[in-house]
Amino acid sequence: MITSKNIHINLWINKDYHHMKSHITLTYEPLNLDYYVSQASDPSCGAISVFIGTTRDNFDGKRVVRLEYEAYAPMAERKINKIIEEASKLWPLHSAIVAHRLGHVPTTEASIIIVCSSSHRTESLMAVSYIIDHLKAEVPIWKKEIYEDSGAWKANKEWRHPMDIQNRTLAQNIENLESEYKDREKVDDIGPSLNR
């Protein structure tokens, strides 16, 4: 059983997709924009595109009192890798960096930073849009919010999980995910992530 307490929270992955540099970080620390941008910078690049997802004080018209992120880290890492690989096949990129913060993220601070660099602007602009859209739809990272009126945690349903994740604990969600993916996918597609 993997819980939010023992996932490894700082993954640095260097992979060579068509000579592209990629990094993935999941961390409980604040995200350092300048650092990620400097990592993507290169004399061969004329363009660095960035998406920063920040904590809003409202959601669906309700005031958000507190926001936290939880991840199923091994699968999140694997899914983000897959999305970066897809983007790198669509556009020639120098770098693709995805950093996601977990735990409590105060209002206006960054929960996610995506940085892509390329020779020309279109590639990195397109890749950043592609990565954030697919990450939100496919990666098991849950946003949990406490609203002013309810005083209760609500899991955000942006991630289109086939199961109802509302009112489940992270442990229950991970358990369900593990059994689901063990059934649905071949072992070599999942790789070592689930065996950590």
Place this chain on the structure above:
Amino acid sequence: MITSKNIHINLWINKDYHHMKSHITLTYEPLNLDYYVSQASDPSCGAISVFIGTTRDNFDGKRVVRLEYEAYAPMAERKINKIIEEASKLWPLHSAIVAHRLGHVPTTEASIIIVCSSSHRTESLMAVSYIIDHLKAEVPIWKKEIYEDSGAWKANKEWRHPMDIQNRTLAQNIENLESEYKDREKVDDIGPSLNR
């Protein structure tokens, strides 16, 4: 006659387009990414999208030894304003910030930073792409490069000016622009920019 020596180099413009905050800076100083991002940040925003144009060490297969930007500042300001206004009509934005560096820009440093913020991600991502595309096509900012093999300044032709700007001085280009725009456009469309 306006030359690169006497243009005002640090414009801060606050305009209320549909309650949107907009800033335009033209400066000979290095651009501060964190500062522009912090200016666009707001508790109502869930998304900050950024485009950074950086100096490459090559162009069209030739090694770039030195790169400089020159602007016809009053018209550049007016054109950028117009592009921001167009973007704000297409997408609800909280902020739109455009900062362009002039003069010598060393390799890997930012010549332009565009930052847009919005409640949801699509608006700011679309607006950043829109602004950089239109800025490159419509705003009188010239990129001049010295290539290793030639040893000569070449004006970059990315800005699709109707005239041939190659092998002309900035003064000549501005002179042509002024007479062209005086002929072509109504005075109230140009506003006070040309009379400064």
